[in-house]
Amino acid sequence: MIDESPALPAPVGAGVYNVYTGGPAGSALPTTAQLGLEPPRFCAECGRRMIVQVRPDGWWAKCSRHGQVDSTELETQR
Ligand SMILES: [Zn+2]
Secondary structure, three states, X not given: OOOOOOOOOHHHHOOOEOOOOOOEOOOOOXXXXXXXXXXXXXXXXXXXXXXXXXXXXXXXXXXXXXXXXXXXXXHHOO
């Protein structure tokens, strides 16, 4: 059995809310690969809409409660 689930920051890793729709998280949680392609819009921890800034090389997303996540941080956690 391979456990490759990285410890994602709370705003993208908690899995309570879907980071793309803001609804309840289903079975399809975002992976770092998915997050590399499309920035999250909602905080996974509290479902708040996050401030999202897309850059040519990635993105950052900020929840007013749970802080900021940067796509470059996700990549370095591999
Ligand atoms: Zn939050």
